[in-house]
Amino acid sequence: MNKPIKRWNLLDTVNLALFIVVLLFFLDFNNNATISFLLLGVFLLWVITLVFRNIFINKIEKDPNHPMHETQLQGKKKI
Secondary structure, eight states: OOOOOOSSOHHHHHHHHHHHHIIIIIOOTTTOHHHHHHHHHHHHHHHHHHHHHHHHHHHHHHOTTSTTSHHHHTTSOOO
16 A cells, blocks of 8 residues: 655654754764764754655656556555
8 A cells, every 4th residue: 555655744843853952952062073973964864865755756746657646546445
């Protein structure tokens, strides 16, 4: 069963909130440079996956022959 892919979901909201908290309170390059770079790397990975997910969704929406396109899903039985 194919479910539509969301551009923004609850996990993204939690990640954004954590990113803001980390930026405001936990980044300290003078005392804990390793942890600061590690946290920035984790959030950079999240942003990259978010961008590629949106690119993938755009590709699906533009190609009516894609198996996950709305026109392909309409004829299938939903379980």
